[in-house]
Amino acid sequence: MVGLTNALQGMARSEAQFNKAADRIAHLAPAQPKQGDQVDLSTEAVALLQSKNSFEANTKVFKVADQMNQTLLDMTG
Numbered sequence: 001m002v003g004l005t006n007a008l009q010g011m012a013r014s015e016a017q018f019n020k021a022a023d024r025i026a027h028l029a030p031a032q033p034k035q036g037d038q039v040d041l042s043t044e045a046v047a048l049l050q051s052k053n054s055f056e057a058n059t060k061v062f063k064v065a066d067q068m069n070q071t072l073l074d075m076t077g
Helices: 002-027 040-077
Strands: none
Touching: 002 040
């Protein structure tokens, strides 16, 4: 169960990171930006890709942990 819990927590962190980057892109791009209110789109794009890759990696960990748990249940049953 530890693998499942860790993977779910990682997926939640990835989702939060993705949402933060998307929110910065969506809300900090006014028509006439003030000094200091600009968004670095390349930095935010990198953050989006990192969160996507992290989510996918945690999904794979979850699947493997689930398969391992199922194998253990099959062996004991």
